[in-house]
Each structure stands twice: as structure tokens, then as C-alpha cells.
Amino acid sequence: MTTEAAPPTEKATPIKDLLATNDDLLKETGYLFGLKDLKRKQDDPGGYEAVWQILLNICNTAWDVGCRVSSSAIAVEGGDALWALHLPTGEAVAVSRGITAHPGLLSHFLRQLIEAGYEDNPGISPGDIFENNDPHYGGIHPVDFDTTIPIFYGDELVAWASGVTHVMDSGYILPGSIGFMNPDSFADGMPVTMERIGQNDQLHPWYEKRVTSRTRVPEFVMGDARGRLAGCLTIRNKVVEAIDKYGVDYFKDVMKEYVEDGRRYAVTRVKNQAIPGRLRKSNFKDLAMKGKRVIMPNQDIDLLFNLPLEINIDKDAHVTFSLSGASSWVPFGQNITPPAVKSALLNAYSHMVGFDMTNWGPAAAWTLEDPPAGSWANPYPVNYFASAGVAWAPAVMWMSSLYESFGRAYFMRGYIEEVAAGAATTLTAEFSGVGQYGTYVAGLSLEQASNGAPARGMADGENSAWCIYTPNADFGNAEVTELWYPIVYLGRNVQPDSGGYGTFRGGLGHTAVWMVKNTPGIEYQCGCAGMRSKVLANHGMYGAYPVWPDRGSYAHGTNLKELIDNQQPLVHERGDPEDPIMANILTANVLETNIITPFITPEQLQEYDVIMHPISGAQALGDPLERDPEEVAWDLTKGWTRERIASDVHGVVVSYDEAEKEWSADAAATETKRNEMRDARKKRSVPFKEWWAQERERVQAKENMDPAIINMWQGSMELSPGYGAELRAFWNLPEDFTF
């Protein structure tokens, strides 16, 4: 079929019918909307590019307007928001800066509205405002509110404007927005389920009443609602101006061409940079909650998630993603739906595959196989009430494998500058209680939004300058954060050696040290939006050691005021992992320096209590014995690595010049030491086959396997029989073997 086939007349055709037509055209022609030729682009490439830039600017203007109207810390200081322009059928065309996972979710929400027959009931009219935050109908987690308004030109629906913000509290069972503790969807707070929440460009009064009675910081939640709407109205008004200038036929044509161009761009990048074949990457994340403060009895458990990734790149550069082997749904807010996983992939694509033309198009350049029914990535077929409180948590760690895997494909092709060795984690800090102004506060610090960047194929990653969930990494200003929450920064330091150990290290993370101040009491939630505390990431690309686990620290009932009054040294950094500074300087009723995360403080924290919150670095690449000795010495001089690591892990012989305050490496002595270390490595290693023969016995006996691991394997093998069969075959286990 070609584009010569008579296209349906959009004006006369219900949008719902267009969805089916568009799906058929993609299937039959391989092109979105059957656009074999991008005629507007071919006829006037300059105009095509100019209008694209105008649409981007419109979306970014919406971002500015929306964030300023919003006034919430997360939108204003953290920029956790996004606005977009869509086709009438829902596909995102152009998007603002912000979190690039959302265009897919917003597109999916619009498609859901159309498929559910909203054209007929309740109808779609100028001035309508629709909203959704319900994961059952296209949301990712309920703190992300998706709002959309139709854009009419005359009496014709020609586009949609949308906006999303991560609100500070949406009424979860516990305060805040990182609902990892939510036991089921009934704990997921205030639902807005594909509703018309306003008409004539105004929010209905009952919407505000519901926000007021069902969220803990309604003034900020309503600020966000107004901000989303203001951004959408900005897009609508500016788009109508653009149509006035360029004509409605041109606008309608070019909007579709941008989306198809986005698809082509993604396909071309894969074909030009990667290699066809099959990539596989295992990864795991823990959620160890046994013995901690939980909500329901079935949450008193330690869990391990299996996050397997398989990528197949075919001859046409079409990419297929599989989650075969994913472990079971969990009784926490860490389940995600397939549409949200698909949208998360758009985020990964925006980082790793295509950087221009970020819209719905790339989603047509790949296929996500249905995740195993009943897994954390597809819970509803087995448990319709599984919670998605912070659905992003497992998905974002799964996505990290995509970064490394695409990096491998790029490396093989020679594009080593595009390699990314694997992402950092997302350990969040939230506060809830009475703040310094005497009012209730619940909200998220954006500290975690600036991790280290992954190592590249030929260079270290950058420190505190990157974030897996947004291209706009920004941990906000310390001074502004102090205005939002009753805390004072005692430190915000680069954490040495937090980027793994390799030829090239990941960018380093940092440690924030906070003193609680001006509050009668707050809770600190050290939350999981994608972290590991018991296990390491399975990264360490090409022979590097992965980044260490995330561990928390805090002190309650301290002598800090006395130290301040006496002008004695305070706590500004973590220090030695075996002898932390906090334990040496502070005395306290509760002093925890190595807590398995996530957790919520069992006590209300009070004046002069101390919190030490780690923000991880990203992953390293290459044999650590091949790191340039001068780089190791330079890191020592900057305080970015430690002598023990320089010697024991990198094999570098160093000395310190007291006068110059500089470290230097002894090249000859280093070479000798490294040769000895390689020899030692060879001596202690055994042939794989020998290890396999012993290990299969241990696997069969379940030797030294925590119950969380056994539970994980049971779920993975039951939900994905093929995955289970391959695991049994590899270890030569009986066909009926189960863990």
C-alpha cells in the first residue's frame, strides 16, 4: 500500500476511526500514517525546520509559564514537569524540556480517551480540561498528574496540548510523593480517572475541593494544577497563532510528518551506530523491608527484583525489547504497567538513541513484548490492585541495562564517544511534618536529580551532572531547598570513589548532610525511586567494578548544638566507610551510619538532628589495572579517590608532595605492581568449566541463598517458562527443578 491510497478525511471521520486507520497504515506500509514521503519537508525544508523550532519554543514557553504558575518545589526547583503538543489521535509531536518519559504516557492517555468514546460521551469541546493520574488508565504513578486540553481551529479539533507535573503529595497512605510503601492501589491516594476536570478553561470547583480534602499540601497541588493548565493554554493560544500564519492544511500535514520523522530518526540512528543481533543484560534490585517500619503484615519481607533485558535488533534496525524472566509483582508501590514501561523506553531512547525529534515517533521504531503477566512490569492480570506508588523504581533500573547494552553495540561499531556504562541509582529524600513557617510540609528534595554520569568509551563520566530520568539534571539550589524544608545544609560534597572502579570511572555522586532546624518534628523518608542497598548493579562494563550499594545515615537526639555553641568541628561529610565521621564527632540517642535503604525514620527528627543522604555516582568501564596512573594521582589530589583504592584496586604506586600538596604516580613501580596483580589474578582464577561444575551443585542445593533470592527465582521461572527452562539447562538441573 502506498500513500496514493485515498486517505480518510480527518474532518469528517471520528478520531476513534482514525486510530484504527493509522494502525493499519503503519502495519501495511511501515510508515506512520502511511507517509512514505515527507512532502512538506521535501517541498520546503527550511520552512519545515522553522516551524519545528517554533513548536519546540511554544512547548518550552509552556514549561516556563507552567513552572512559574505552579510554585511547588518539585516543579519550580526540580523541573519535574513537561508540556507537549499532540496530534488529534494523541501522538506527541513536540515536547518541552523536562522528563522525557512523559510524552509516551500523555500520548497513551489521549489514546485512551479516544478509544473510550469520549468524543460521544461526555463529548470533546473547546475549553474542556481532561486529567488522569490513574495507572489503570495510562498513568505511571499517581503523583504524576497528566492534564490535556483540545485545540480547535474553527470547529475542527486539530491538536491537543498536555502537561504533567510530579506533585508534592497526592494523598498516599504516607506523606510525600515516593510511595514505595504503598501496599496496594487503595493506598495510592487521590485518583483522577480520565476525568473532565474543567470546562471553559476553568477548573471545576469540586476538583479543588477534592484536592483540599484528599492531599496534605493542597495549596501546592492546586498550584501545580493551575500551572499545568496555564502551560496548556499557552500552547493552545500560540499554536492557533501559528496556524493563522502557516495555514491549517500545512499545520496538519507537518505535524504528522514530524512524528514520522521522529520514527525515521530513531531507526536511522540504530542502523548507523549499532550492530544487528541479540543483546542480553541481567540486573537486580533489592527492597529489604524485613524488621522495618511497614504498613501491612505482608510487607515485613525482604525482596529481590529480577530486571532482565533482552534486545533484538533485526535487519531493518527494528528493535524488540523483552522482559522475559521478570519476577513477580510486589506488595509495595513498585509495580508498573506495560504502557508506562513503553513510555519509559522513550526516556531511554532520548538519552541513548536519538536526541532530536523527541516525540512519539521512536515508539513506532521498536516493539515491547508483553511483559510476563503477574510480574512487576505487568501486575494487573494477576493483581488488579497492585500499587504503582513509585512505579518508576524498578523500570528505571531496568532501563540502565539498556544504556549499557546500546553502549556495547555502539562500541563495536567504533562510536566509543556514545558509550554509557550504566546509570546511577535514585535514592530520594522526603520530609514531612511542621516546617519552619509553622505550617505542614510534605515534599521531596531534588537532591537525587544530579547523579554522576556514566563512563564513556574513552573518558570518565562527569560528576553530579546527569540523571537517568531527565536530560535536565538539576539538584536545585541548597539555599532554596532550605526555604522549602526545615533543614540546613552542613555539607554537599563530592563522594570519593562513588563512580565504580575501572579504566574510566563513572562520574562521582555526592553526599548531602542536613541539620534539622526550626521544626517541632519531621520525618525523613529515605525513599526508593530506583536504588540498591543489599546488592550491586550488574554493570561494571568491560571488567570494571560496579558502584557500591546505597546506605543511609542519621543521628537523633544529638549534641550538635553544643558543638556549634563551642565552635567545635561539625559533620560535613561521610568519611571512612568503616569509621564514619558522624560516629566520631556526634553523640546521639540514635546514631545509625549504615542503614539498609529504603527506610522511614521511626522517630520524629527534631532540632539539631543530622541526616546524611548519599547520591550515587554512575558506572565505570574497563579493567581498573588499565586506568592511567596519572589520572589516579590527580583524583587523589582532588580528593576524589582514596589511597587504598589507588593501591589495592588500581595498582598504582603513589607518593605525596607535601610542599605542592599534590600526589604523583611512579610509572615504573606501578607497572611492576600491576604485573604482580595480574599474575595473582591468574593464580586465583579457575577455568570456567571447573567453577560451573561446582557451582551447579551449590545452585541445586540452594547454598548460601537468601530466601529473597529463592523467592525471586521461583517467580521468574513460573511467570516465564522459557526463561526457567534456559536457566535449568544452563545449570544442568532436572526438568522439574524449582527453587
Place this chain on the structure above:
Amino acid sequence: MPEYDIGEIEKLIDGELPWPRVQEIMKDAKDAGRFEMWVKILQGRVAWAEPILLPLTPSLFIVQKDGNNRVVKCKCGQEFGDYRVNWKLSASIYVRDSEEDFKEVYRGSEQPDPSWTQIREYSCPGCGVMLEIEAVPRGTPPDFDFLPDLDTFYSEWLGKPLPEKVEFTDKTLDTVKEWSTSS
């Protein structure tokens, strides 16, 4: 589409290009001839003569042997067998799965839980270079990180078909089956 001098690509590989220039290369469209340059540079850096078909990692390559055998080979010359079998099965391995073993690398609050994770260090039996590290729970089969479809790549993506085709299939479990039978 940009074109680069092979000397500049060599500097890029060796980390010797100034960062602003690297950023320019990153932001620009990709140079179509990169793969050929990449292979040429790497071929010049190994002491053995078999043609490199695909660089797999900084140390491992798929090379063309006589008789249409495509094998994985380390830069030191150590061979790891058919590229369709996970090369890790031919590597040396050292596993850390206790607090004591972890200590050389991870200590105190930086240490993972040994009953939750094992660190598998795959190195070359020939030169001892660390090839890959896996951090996984017991029971995880080693990742077969990449099984390339070499014939499709050469014939359909590069337009330079290899002399003889081989089947694109994962043969790892065949090797394990042989071990199981012989043990």
C-alpha cells in the same frame, strides 16, 4: 555527513582529543566510514594476523580463521572459541561471595550482602586482563552480552557480504550439554 581523518579517530579512541572537539563529534551526524577506520586501527594494534570481523570489547575480537571459523580472540592471542558460544565459558573466573573476599574492593558501608550477591570476575587465561565483572545472585547464568548477526551486518548494513554465511544462533547450551554428558 562529516568525514574524519583516521589520525583524529585514533586520538578520539585514545582519549587524546580536546573535550570541545569530542563534543562536536558527538553532536554531529555520524561518519559513515567509522567502522572501517575502527577495525583498521585496532588491527594495527594486535600482533596476530587473523582479520578482525568485529571488536567485541576493548580486549576481545571476533576474528576470521581458516575454514570459515569465526572465533573470539583476545588482544594477547588467547582464543575463546566459536563466537556463537558465550566466550565466558572459555574464560578464567574468580568469584567473591564472602565478606572477606569483598574486602579487597568493598569495605564497611560500601560492602554488599554476600548472601544476596556474588561478584564474578572473568579474566583472560592468557594475559590476565579483566574482561568482564558480573554482580548477580547465585543461580544467574552468565550474560551472553552480545550475539551479533554478523552476516546481516556485513551483507545488508555494510553492503560487503562475508565469503560464507554461518547460522545466526546461540550455541552456548550445546557446550553446556557436552559438559553435562562428559561429567
